[in-house]
Amino acid sequence: MTANQAKTSLLYWAGVALGPLAWAANLQGVYAIIHLACEKARWSGIALSILLVLTSLAGTVISGYATRRHAGTEWTDIAGGGPRTFMAWLGVGTGVLFALVIADQLLAALMISPCLR
Amino acid sequence: MSMAAEQRDVRDDALHGLQLAARLESIWRTPPGLTGALMSVDHKVIGRRYIVTAFTFLVLGGLLAILMRIQLSGAENRLLSPDLYNQVFTMHGSTMMFLFAVPVMEAFAVYLVPLMVGTRNIAFPRLNAFSYWMFLFGGCFLWISFLFNVGPDVGWFAYTPLSSLQFNPSKRADVWAQMITFTEVAALAVAVEIIVTVFKQRAPGMTLDRIPLFVWSMLVTAFLVMFAMPSIMVASTTLILDRLVSTRFYDPSSGGNVLLWQHLFWFFGHPEVYIIFIPATGMVSMILATFARRPVIGYPVIVLSLIATGFLSFGLWVHHMFVTGLPHLAAGLFTASSMLIAVPSGLQIFCWIATLWDGRPVYRTPLLFVLGFIVIFVIGGLSGVMVASVPIDTQVHDTYFVVAHFHYVLIGGAVFPLVGAVYYWFPKICGRMLSERLGRWNFWLAFFGFNIAFFPMHILGLMGMPRRVYTYTLEMGWERLNLLSSVGAVMFALSFAVLLANAIYSLRKGTPANDNPWDASTLEWATASPPPPQNFDRIPIVTHREPLWADGDTLPVVAGLSAERREVLLTSLAEAEPQIREASPEPSIWPLLTAIATTIFFIGSIFTPWAVLWGTPPMAITLIGWFWPTGSKEDEE
Numbered sequence: 001m002t003a004n005q006a007k008t009s010l011l012y013w014a015g016v017a018l019g020p021l022a023w024a025a026n027l028q029g030v031y032a033i034i035h036l037a038c039e040k041a042r043w044s045g046i047a048l049s050i051l052l053v054l055t056s057l058a059g060t061v062i063s064g065y066a067t068r069r070h071a072g073t074e075w076t077d078i079a080g081g082g083p084r085t086f087m088a089w090l091g092v093g094t095g096v097l098f099a100l101v102i103a104d105q106l107l108a109a110l111m112i113s114p115c116l117r
Numbered sequence: 118m119s120m121a122a123e124q125r126d127v128r129d130d131a132l133h134g135l136q137l138a139a140r141l142e143s144i145w146r147t148p149p150g151l152t153g154a155l156m157s158v159d160h161k162v163i164g165r166r167y168i169v170t171a172f173t174f175l176v177l178g179g180l181l182a183i184l185m186r187i188q189l190s191g192a193e194n195r196l197l198s199p200d201l202y203n204q205v206f207t208m209h210g211s212t213m214m215f216l217f218a219v220p221v222m223e224a225f226a227v228y229l230v231p232l233m234v235g236t237r238n239i240a241f242p243r244l245n246a247f248s249y250w251m252f253l254f255g256g257c258f259l260w261i262s263f264l265f266n267v268g269p270d271v272g273w274f275a276y277t278p279l280s281s282l283q284f285n286p287s288k289r290a291d292v293w294a295q296m297i298t299f300t301e302v303a304a305l306a307v308a309v310e311i312i313v314t315v316f317k318q319r320a321p322g323m324t325l326d327r328i329p330l331f332v333w334s335m336l337v338t339a340f341l342v343m344f345a346m347p348s349i350m351v352a353s354t355t356l357i358l359d360r361l362v363s364t365r366f367y368d369p370s371s372g373g374n375v376l377l378w379q380h381l382f383w384f385f386g387h388p389e390v391y392i393i394f395i396p397a398t399g400m401v402s403m404i405l406a407t408f409a410r411r412p413v414i415g416y417p418v419i420v421l422s423l424i425a426t427g428f429l430s431f432g433l434w435v436h437h438m439f440v441t442g443l444p445h446l447a448a449g450l451f452t453a454s455s456m457l458i459a460v461p462s463g464l465q466i467f468c469w470i471a472t473l474w475d476g477r478p479v480y481r482t483p484l485l486f487v488l489g490f491i492v493i494f495v496i497g498g499l500s501g502v503m504v505a506s507v508p509i510d511t512q513v514h515d516t517y518f519v520v521a522h523f524h525y526v527l528i529g530g531a532v533f534p535l536v537g538a539v540y541y542w543f544p545k546i547c548g549r550m551l552s553e554r555l556g557r558w559n560f561w562l563a564f565f566g567f568n569i570a571f572f573p574m575h576i577l578g579l580m581g582m583p584r585r586v587y588t589y590t591l592e593m594g595w596e597r598l599n600l601l602s603s604v605g606a607v608m609f610a611l612s613f614a615v616l617l618a619n620a621i622y623s624l625r626k627g628t629p630a631n632d633n634p635w636d637a638s639t640l641e642w643a644t645a646s647p648p649p650p651q652n653f654d655r656i657p658i659v660t661h662r663e664p665l666w667a668d669g670d671t672l673p674v675v676a677g678l679s680a681e682r683r684e685v686l687l688t689s690l691a692e693a694e695p696q697i698r699e700a701s702p703e704p705s706i707w708p709l710l711t712a713i714a715t716t717i718f719f720i721g722s723i724f725t726p727w728a729v730l731w732g733t734p735p736m737a738i739t740l741i742g743w744f745w746p747t748g749s750k751e752d753e754e
Contacts, residue, residue, distance in 0.1 A: 020428040027432045027450055034444045045446070080662035083691045086326035086417060093421040101429065101457040108449030116445040 011066035012084050015091025018059025019098030022052040026102045030109060037114035045114060049106035056099040063091025129655060130676035138654050140680050145237065145650035148704055156704035158242035159650060163249050164228025165546065170249075171221035174256055176613070178212035181205050183610055186570075190603035192591040202587035203270035204289075208263050210273030211293060214389065215300045216256045218531060219342075222396035223307040225538060226335040228546065230311055232641035232648060233329045235320030235657045237685050238701050240313035241306075243708045243743065248306035250712030255299020258720060262292040269293030272585065274386060275356070277367035277378040282360045291360060291723035294353035298719055301346045301353075308342035311335050318685055319693045320640065321675055322659035326420075327693075329639045330413065333420050334399025337427040341388045341395070344431065349385035352378060362726050376441060383434035391430040393527060395423060397534035398465055401487050404534070404541050405469050407637040408484040409476025412663050415468035422461035422468075429458045439510045448507050455505030459498060466491060481635075482556030486537030489564045493529025497522060500575065515585075518578025524571045536563065536616060543620070544630030548647045551627060555619040563612035569605025573598040638663035643672055656686055659693070707743035714739045 029052075030037075030045040037045045067088040080086075129137055147157040157163065184205055188197045197205060231239045239245050262268055269289045271280040280290040315328070315336045328336075355366040356378070365371035367378050398419075406413045413419060435443065435451040469491065478484060500522040504510045513519060536559070543551045582595050589595050633642040642665055644653050655674035661667030675695065678684045683701040688694055714735035721728030 016424065020425075023428070023432065023454075027454065030450055031447050034446055037446075038444075079660070079667065080327035080416075081322075081324055081660075083325035086324075087691075089417055090421050090424065093418070094425060097421070097425050097460065098428075100460070101454060104453035104457050105450045108453050109446060112446045112449045114444065114446045117442065 011062055012088040012091060013063075014066070015059035015063035015093070015095035016087065017091075018062070019056040019091075019094040019096075022055040022059070023098040023101050025055075026052040026105055030105065034114045042114065045109045046106065049102055049109055053099050053102045053106065056095050056102055058095075060092050060095030060099070063088045063095060067092065127680045128676070129678050129680045132680055137680065138649065138651075141651035141654060142649055144680070144683055147650065152706070153704065155709050156706050158238070158246050158702055158704050158708075160227050160231050160239040160242060160245060161546075161648060161650075161652075163242075163245050164224055167220060167224030167227055167249055167252070168546075170253055170256065171217050171224055174212050174216035175221070176617075177260065178209050178217055179610055179613060181209040181212070183606060185209065186603040186606040188587065189589075189599045191600065192593070192596050193588050195588075197587060199587045200270065203585075204263065204266075204268040206585055207269045207272055207293070208259070211259065211269060211296065212256075213527075214273055214393075215296065216252075216259070218393040218527065219304055219389070220252055220300070221535065222335075222338065222393060222531070223304060223311075225400070225535075225542070226311055226338075226396065227307060229542065229641055230314055230332055230335055231318070232545075232644065232652055233332050233639055234315060234318060234323060235640045235643075235653060235659065236314065236318040237652045237656075238683070239310050240318060241310050241702075243702050243705055244306050245310055246705075247708035247712050248303040248310075250709050251299055251306070251715065252303035254712060254716040255296050255303065258299065258716070259292060259296040262288075267292055269296075274382050276382075277356065277359075277375045280356060281367060288723065291357055294356045295719050295723050297349055297353040299716075301350050302715075304342050305346050308339035308346075311339040312343075315339075316690050317687050319688050320657050320659050321686070321688055321693055321695050323688075323693045325691050326416070327659055327662045327664075329399075330402035330416070330419055330423075331396070331399035334395050334402075334423055337423045338392050338395045341392050341427055341430060345385045345388035345392065348381050352381035352385070355381075357723060361723065376438075379438050379441065380434070383437045384431070387434040387437065388430040390523075390526065391426055393531045395426060397490070397531040398423065400534045400538040400541075401469060401490060403637075403639065404483045404487050404537050405472050406663075407541070407635045408479050408481060408487075409472050410479065411472065411476040412638070412666075413468060414471040414475060415464075416662065418464050419468050422465045425461040426458060429454060429461070433458065436505055436510065439507050440514050445507070452505050452507055456502055459502055462498060466495065481540075482551070482553055482560060483537040483541040485557070485560040486533050486540065486563075489560065490529060490533035490537070493525055493533060493564075493567065497525025497529050501526060513578050515583055516578035517574040517582045517584060520584055521571050521574035521578060524574070528567060528571070533563070539616070539620075541635070542641075543623070544634050545641055545646050545648070547624055547627075548630055549623050549627030550630050550634060551619050551623045555615055555622070559612050559615040559619060562608055562615060566605050566608030566610075566612055570602050570609050571605070573602045573605075577602070633665065638666040640664060705743065707739060711736065711739040711743055 026049055029048050033044050033048070067085055129141070132140055145159070147153050147159050147162055184197065185202070188194050188202065227239060227245060231237070267288050269275070269292050271285060271290050271293060275290060275293050278284055280293070315332055319328070355364065358364040359366050359368065365373045367373045367375050369375060402413050402419060432454040433451060435447065436455045439448050500518070504513060504519065504522055540551050540556055543549070577595055577598050580595060582589065582593070630646045632644065632646055634646070640657055640659070643657060655676055656678065657664065658673040658675055660673065664672060675686070678686060678698060683703060684698050685701050687696045687699050689696055718728060718732030718736055721732050
């Protein structure tokens, strides 16, 4: 695999990687800054979640771009045989799904005071 | 490879038909006799042992469940003392989770994954043998301790401070903690083997989007095992250290934290549920495709769901800790994750229903169990969404509602597909068909027995009956529902007796199975039933996601592997393009000896810290023996 191919193949995996990473960062990040959010920066958790929803969706966009530009026309449906396009489509779906999960957690952050125990 | 070795290297393209089969069989077979059996590194032999051992533990754990149901069938029963009851429910939970559910899924993977990906043995076959012995010794250690009244009595999650030395001065909690170490070592070993086998030993042409869904599910599961198990191993080891050498990890008076135990345990414990459930979904996808007579609809969606479920499973653990006084926002975050994990599970269920809808279903026993799974798992999933909500969870926490929920999820979500899988793959593993008539009895007994046993527990929980009570008074009004539940439990147990009877009868008198009795589409059905030691005379080439349906009797093959030594073909990760030929290890006694040395080390170290000192040299010696070059063909470059 050439360096260019390796770089390109990263695009296919972007959504698969970015979505879960963004969600994990949101879960742990908002959890970790609850005390800070309560005492000083009430909107910090919300801002973090919005940023990470966008990060997850960025994974979707990058993988979607890869399916159009780089993955070729190897989407051969039931027979399989197009692993790059396959992974890119997985990236598109994963990015959306995890953006949904982060958005759901954002709703929790909007509704529940970080000071409430 | 040296020139001399090159000259005598006969490849399989030089041989044909019976001559090739006989040559490969002589190379790959397990040596005869007891010594040969102890040395075996054949994934099929080890897989069968794993399956039989895990089902033996299922029977033992099931007998404990029946004991508990007899005890609870009436108010103020005195069959079991409170102390024994504590041991019984702990042994039941620990046996089912650590000695049955996880190992049996890995056992099927050990047997099936190499066949499904078209290779001749699993990666690291000696590690595979070692993992089986560790699992066996760990299970025996737990059960022998129980027979000597040293069975753990701290629940399957052994919360501190209950499991600390102060409240549990005997060796019971140590036995539990060290059993964890045994089984986790075994599970981690299998996970490594599965990942490497799937990534590097797939048949040429089996690109990422042609991998059978069961293999995908096991790949995701293996990653879950790799990331979840270290957490519990750290927890159990630190617990032993607290108890043995007076460290203070869980002692708040010295700066420790009891809640740390819950975090470490559930960071493993919740993914554990998916470690059990995800392989079952793989089994469901395989069975559905075969009996619906069409490929599963939404292959990419199912793979996406498996991966997403795998990730999300690591973000739910705090929902087991909603009543520990965490900030509400933190609980809210985990509620969100817990509810949203229903999305990938729902996607899979819609794909399966669509497959049935669009197919031409043949309602044989494996499919019946899959249909039972869908019904029961959906009910369990709905009660799961309920307990993901903090207010509801706070009300029903530690009641029988939760017991009902997790049995619906675990038995419905894993055991029903598993029994379906037994009916489905029994012909491949044993060469004979299971009785369809007994299979239907088995299914209906299991379906009604299960629901009669566990549905009333929802109501009992809402009535306030707590978990882990050894009895209750008549005035509580729980007696009738408990009796009904116990009747259901006996019916459910009978269904397993029918399964056992069916297996024993069919092994002797069942209809002989041909290579592909269900007309299935994946590679394990492309070889004999049961498969020969070498799995395939020639490695198949995969040109389609459903190779046997696409290529039928004319499956293309590759040639060129050695017919002189054990050898497997390594391929690239994404495209499965052939890369190199790799020697595969021969039978060896060292994995067994290493497991024995490790067992002595592990058991000794719950009694004295000096075991670390005197237990290490035997392990080192056996490992040196394991890896010492023998001059055999497997050592040739």
